Amino acid sequence: MDVNAIPHTPRPLLRTILGGVLRGIRRHQGRTLSDVADAARVSMQYLSELERGRKEASSEILAAVCEALRVELSDVLAEVGRVMMAQRVRHASISVARQTAATRASSPQAYALAA
Structure with missing residues (x-):
């Protein structure tokens, strides 16, 4: 197996994970961007x-969006932490797969003995 065949997966930024959590909460509530943006007093484009x-997001904007979504900021941050941990575990699994592939490629006999 070609070690380079396993794609490198960069770790997502905090803002990407936070945005996904906020979007998930909004969608789960069945609310529109417009509704939440109006309640948070931010533009719909900015919320998007x-x-x-x-x-x-500044702390003030994040607090306003959480208030508009009727969720605690601490709950949102906890969910962001859970998502980051899950991605960390996935990243570690990919690293192990890469190391295993590299071992197989460099020494098929050594891999067979280790298995």
């Missing part, structure tokens, strides 16, 4: 960019 991970 936050949800897509294209903008960094």
Whole structure:
């Protein structure tokens, strides 16, 4: 197996994960971007960019969006932490797969003995 065949997966940015969590909460509530943006007193475009991970949210904006979503900021941050941990585990699994593939490629006999 070609070690380079396993694609490198960069770790996502905090803003990307945070945006995904906010979008998930909003969608779970069945609310529109417009509704939440109005309640948070931010533009719909800005909220959309936050949800897509294209903008960094200030603490004030994040608090306003959480209030508009009627969720605790601490719960949102806890969910972000859970997602990051799950991605960390996946990243570690990919690293192990790469190391295993490298071992197989460099020494098939050594891999067979270790298995």
